[in-house]
Amino acid sequence: MKTNLILINNDIVDAEEINVHPFNRGHQFGDGVYEIVPVYNGKALHAEMHMENLLNALVQIKVPGFYMVEEMVEFTSRMIEAAEVTDGLLYTQVTRGIGPYELDFPEQCEPELIMQAVPLNRDALAEQRKTGVNLITVPDERAVKCELNTLNRLPEILAKNKARIGKCYDALFVRDEKITEATEAAFMIVKDELLWTYPMKLGSVHQNVTRQLVKEKLAAMLDMQVIEKAFTKEFALEAEEAFLCGYRCEIMPVAKIDRRPVADGKPGKVTLQLQAAFEEYIREQTK
Template identity: 30%
Template sequence: MILVNDQFIPRENVHIDIEDRGYQFGDGIYEVIRVYDGKIFRLDQHLLRLERSAKEIKLVLPMSIQEIKEKITKLIAINNLSTGIVYFQVTRGVAPREHSFPNNRVSVLTAYTTEKERPLDKIQNGIKVVTTEDIRWLRCDIKTINLLGNVLAKQFAIENQADETIQIRNNIVTEGSSSNFFIVKNGNLYTHPANNFILKGITRDVVEEIAQKLGIKFIEQEFSLNEVYKADEAFITSTTVEIMPVLQVNDTKISHQPGQITKTLQNEFSKLL
């Protein structure tokens, strides 16, 4: 079943209008949430971010945050989702194709569920990443459905036999195509400041909470690719990859196995789950 605004509809009966502004302009926002054993992980934080994204692009949500929460929860139950993800987006709705906002616009909420197991092998054994220029717009803090820059970055990783692409803007490492990026140096965590150049991830917030609990310094500070090469450890975070060790960046080995700080964070994350 698919959720369309306040209705639950069989997938084969769902109709997306050709003039939906999400389809024609990428004029919308989205969230992806994790479900473990039928329970939603950090839904409230995702909904707060959805609300913020809506405000930043002047989009009026079709219902209250509480109503969205209730509908998402019901969708998970209807589809009997055990372990997987819920994708939901809100577009500015259907209107004749003009760049300016339509009058009397009615936004459209769409949500669906997908069974998806945890990527335990890569979480345990680590991955390789590559780097490329960050060509995205200047409001990466908004979780918009307009993701072409991210798509190109992810494809670059695939074409170079890597799992993720880490993006670089003006010699500063920003984030992955669909993840936040961290390095560890002398026992301290470093990641790009949560400004307009990155998306402030929910799992990134969880890592910060864990670090504070364990007394690990969480430092929001810009760093270069050269500093990445000299790091003791590196990892990426996101809703779908959780906390995933990075063992190699381009042709440079960061470590031969996941580092101790990374594993400590993973262990604490597992306790939360």
């Protein structure tokens, strides 16, 4: 994988050739949004769906449209070929562009799109999946509109750092005593033959294509329903199983939360069946 290559506004160049303008509002204010597309077997998984999420976020933060979804999907194909991506991730961010140092943005800004290939060791993730991972909880002090993947990711950065220091795989955000999500994945539990997860409509979790896939396709393969309802850490610890789902971890069993085991502290049957169904789905979509 050629991680030195960057796509910037339709041109693919070496990263060393790019200079960040000091007045770029993404650099100064985090004024922009991002989307991450997983790549399997040299093919982007649901690139169109991801780019629709990106365009929708741009509309909501009032960044003028400058590329259509179809064009951004074509960018992913070009980057996969140029960077020789077989398996990994494609990170795309769009900032409002260059403007004066004012919180209020000018009406006439030229947005800037950057796309890059990101390595991902899926073999290491598969090893972690065999035993499940440990999570640590942190207060969810993020802005309410988390469904927008904005560049302001300081809470996630600090939470991920706390998880690493605590020798945990990731951190779970807790708002008003209810678990919302992890830093890079949705959180689900298996309880009473249902899949439980935090409601999207409350605006405290990110748009997550993997979560959507579990809800709309994979759960049905196991004759299970997904219920979107907020729940506490104690409720989760009493579940039969718990897992993360996201673009990086796929379906990852959760063994412990704050050093306390979920059920017997081992990957559960439903979680492993969902991962197997996910892998089969990937094979069908990327063959």
